[in-house]
Amino acid sequence: MRIRVLGSAAGGGFPQWNCNCPNCDGVRKGTIQAAPRTQSSIAVSNDNINWLLFNASPDILTQFQRFPELQPGRAIRDTAVRGIVLMDAQIDHTTGLFMLREGKTPLNIYCTDMVHEDLTQGNPIFNVLSHFCGVSWHQIPTAVGSTFQVEGIEGIRITAVPLSSKAPPFSPHRHDPHEGDNIGIQLEDLGSSKKLFYAPGLASIEAHLLPFMQQADCLMVDGTCWTNDEMQALGISEKLSLDMGHMPQSGPGGMIEALRSFPEARKILIHINNTNPILREDSAERQILLQEKIDVAFDGMDFSL
Numbered sequence: 001m002r003i004r005v006l007g008s009a010a011g012g013g014f015p016q017w018n019c020n021c022p023n024c025d026g027v028r029k030g031t032i033q034a035a036p037r038t039q040s041s042i043a044v045s046n047d048n049i050n051w052l053l054f055n056a057s058p059d060i061l062t063q064f065q066r067f068p069e070l071q072p073g074r075a076i077r078d079t080a081v082r083g084i085v086l087m088d089a090q091i092d093h094t095t096g097l098f099m100l101r102e103g104k105t106p107l108n109i110y111c112t113d114m115v116h117e118d119l120t121q122g123n124p125i126f127n128v129l130s131h132f133c134g135v136s137w138h139q140i141p142t143a144v145g146s147t148f149q150v151e152g153i154e155g156i157r158i159t160a161v162p163l164s165s166k167a168p169p170f171s172p173h174r175h176d177p178h179e180g181d182n183i184g185i186q187l188e189d190l191g192s193s194k195k196l197f198y199a200p201g202l203a204s205i206e207a208h209l210l211p212f213m214q215q216a217d218c219l220m221v222d223g224t225c226w227t228n229d230e231m232q233a234l235g236i237s238e239k240l241s242l243d244m245g246h247m248p249q250s251g252p253g254g255m256i257e258a259l260r261s262f263p264e265a266r267k268i269l270i271h272i273n274n275t276n277p278i279l280r281e282d283s284a285e286r287q288i289l290l291q292e293k294i295d296v297a298f299d300g301m302d303f304s305l
């Protein structure tokens with residue numbers, strides 16, 4: 001199974017259009033050692049012909065241009081994308097769907113009831129798309145351990161795991177969390193039995209996630225903020241990382257500490273906010289990740305399991 005990181009940044013991307021934090025200002029001016037990043041999404045394939053997208057970021061057209069495998073050019077209109085799995089209904093994971101409206105057949109979209117509700121009510125992307133290509137919705141069941149497969153993506157079994165993060169601000173139930181607002185995904189290559197666990201939004205590692213994380217050959221998890229008050233400390237926002245449904249990396253109870261329980265797995269942080277010091281390749285925080293054997297995803301990162 002091949003995994004391609006199309007985008008590795010959190011909402012807003014890196015640099016963010018209106019942000020002059022040291023990271024955004026530095027990357028714009030070329031004065032820091034850091035690479036720009038588009039908003040988070042990965043593509044997965046088992047045959048290098050048919051691809052499954054996880055999330056549709058507002059940067060999707062740029063991401064397609066940078067990864068020509070997604071356009072095999074077999075017909076006057078064509079795509080290698082067989083389906084799109086949505087991990088939540090957030091803007092940075094869904095609004096790229098608008099850019100795919102020219103599809104000749106309805107988009108095959110896999111998401112939970114809760115995400116479907118948000119995308120037909122709070123931000124009715126699916127209703128708008130019904131006037132273009134339309135949406136063929138495949139419901140992701142949220143019961144722990146329920147599995148599904150996507151037509152055309154042979155040999156990859158997908159298991160959805162409900163997890164604690166946050167429904168988007170426009171959700172009819174933003175302050176009343178429901179199972180299925182956010183999911184993690186286990187991808188299993190049925191040939192090699194290798195497993196990826198992918199969770200770009202993760203507020204806490206609850207007990208039911210542990211078996212999935214223990215089984216994983218690769219953990220690709222929430223890398224949004226280094227500290228809980230990162231945005232407050234920069235005077236950017238009152239929001240705490242945990243308020244937004246993202247577990248910070250440092251400190252007691254942080255992601256680094258949690259990841260130590262999985263010594264065998266390759267570990268990769270994704271969905272990195274532009275304020276996060278780990279974006280600077282020469283930062284002390286990046287050095288800590290190096291010691292912990294935790295990688296930082298970048299756009300174009302490509303590996304097989």
Ligand code: MLT
Pocket residue numbers: 010011012090091092093201244245
């Ligand atoms: C999040 O992950 O918390 C959201 O995507 C942030 C945003 O896009 O505004």
Ligand code: MN
Pocket residue numbers: 010011090092093271
């Ligand atoms: Mn996000």
Ligand code: ZN
Pocket residue numbers: 016019020021022023024025274275
């Ligand atoms: Zn910034």
